[in-house]
Amino acid sequence: MSWPMPSGATSAGPAPPAIALPWPTRGVRRPVRVPASRHQRNGRNPQREASMRKAKYAAGMLAGVAVVAVVKRLVASLPLLGGLARPVLDLFPTLLVGPALGAALVYGNEQGDLLAxxxxxxxxxxxxxxEFxxxxxxxxxxVRAANEELSRxxxxxxxVYDSTARAAVQSVAELxxxxxxxxxxEYRSIEAAARRALQDGR
Known part of the structure; x- marks a missing residue:
């Protein structure tokens, strides 16, 4: 009796015997190798990139606040222009314009277009x-549907008012x-009876 030759075995040496396993192997889940993502193959971490992007935007917003504050201070310090420009500068709060300007510059730098x-x-x-x-x-x-419903x-x-008024007029006419x-x-008959009673009493 000869044992079956496993695949890949050569005739140089005796092949190990095929042993039947005592448990079924059908339906056994085998680990699946997941291919590495493009970021992992390139050595890039998406979470680290997101953190770096947030840090760049935060730095840009802080820089925008500083730049706007310096520009407003310089313009306000000018002898003639400062007094005229102060009401206009007050319309642009530093804490609103600065972060917006810094974030816009960082986004433009990412896109390669400062006006992006x-x-x-x-x-x-x-x-x-x-949408508006x-x-x-x-x-x-x-509103149009509501007006039409209100008109109806x-x-x-x-x-209903006209029919009620007509019914009232008809009722009065019938009365x-x-x-x-x-x-x-009835009033004339009562009056005649009263007169007869008075004449009989005399």
Missing amino acids: ARHVVRQKAGEVRQ EAVVRDVREE RLERSQD ERSVVPLIER
């Missing part, structure tokens, strides 16, 4: 304007035709 932030702001402003116009259209349609309700109320003559006849 302006393009992004213009694009976002266009999107906001489109859509909201205005929706609100306008809702007013028309129905006017119809004048039927009830008032009856009351007058």
Whole structure:
């Protein structure tokens, strides 16, 4: 009896016998080797890159605050221009303009275009304007529908008022035709009876 030759075995030496395992191997999960990502192959860490990017933006915002503060101080120190420019400079708070300017410069440096932030702001402003116009259209349609519903309700109320007024006028006319003559006849009969009673008493 000869043992089966495993794949890759040569006839130079006896092959080890094939031993049946006492447990089933079907359905056993084997570890899967995940290929390294492009950042790992290049020795780059995405988390470290994100941290560095945040640090650059923070440094740029601080630098923007410092630059805006220095420029405002220099302009305000000018003899003639300082007094005229002070109200205008007060319209640009350092803590708002500085970080925005610094972040815009860092973003422009990343994109290779110092005016890239302006393009992004213009694009976002266009999107906001489109959203605002859509909201205005929706609100306008809702107001128009509400006005139409209110007009219909007013028309129905006017119809009810007119029908009620007509019914009241008809009721008064019916009273004048039927009830008032009856009351007058009864009053005349009572008056005649009273006169007869007075004449009989004499």
